Amino acid sequence: MTAVTLETRNLTKTFGALMATTDVSFRLEKGARHALIGPNGAGKTTFINLLTGVLKPSDGSVMLEGKDITALRREGRVQRGLVRTFQINQLFAGLNVVESLALVINEREGQGWRWLKPAFDAPGIDDEIAGLLSDFGLDSVFDQPCSALPYGKQRLLEIALAVACRPKVLLLDEPAAGVPEADRKEVMSRLAALPADVSILLIEHDMDLVFNFANRISVLVAGALFAEGSVEEISKDQRVKQVYLGGAAHA
């Protein structure tokens, strides 16, 4: 039997009369490279927010490694290994690349956020940061402010920050958004090199990236799971083509 790391059971979210997530029962297998796609407004963001604890479901549950985490707050989910890619927001904007990695590693090690001056005192932190800089192609920008990084490097740092949390499940939310064509290859190859034992759910509009990265695809339409299968099955599914791929390059 295949091990499942993340599972939702009958997950439902309503906003007033609108059902943004409708009875979604979804399984992410251990080591998965799974993509979640769907047309605009299909409910992808809402689903991710339910997984990460940003939103509370109206009904149903979220299980991580067999344990019900539906009532767990965001930080608790991260501590248990359910991590979404960070966004270079105000928190990181004033820090450089190394400082932002140090901040996340210190937090993981229970040393708390050090807002003004991240300390480099977690055991082994120098080696770990050096490894992350190298794995994600960030050596050349190690001392640059996060806010000044080119988009490609920003997206790579966002992934590196998530990996620094030592995820069991990594939710990649449009990891190549805004990245110019010339830099997309690097993002894709860094994604392909992520550790095999991390289970990954990719939420993505870009079908090139989906077909390159994923070996399983779920299609969300109007809040509900509409289809699921291998890349080959989904790319040949006429119903999926009609509702989603119809206008896309790979249809």
Ligand SMILES: Nc1ncnc2c1ncn2[C@@H]1O[C@H](COP(=O)(O)OP(=O)(O)OP(=O)(O)O)[C@@H](O)[C@H]1O
């Ligand atoms: N906080 C909210 N209050 C009311 N309606 C919401 C809220 N968040 C999302 N919705 C609605 O829920 C539906 C699903 O939205 P969601 O953003 O999850 O879709 P999506 O698939 O991520 O879309 P996109 O691909 O365009 O980002 C939409 O009809 C949206 O308007």
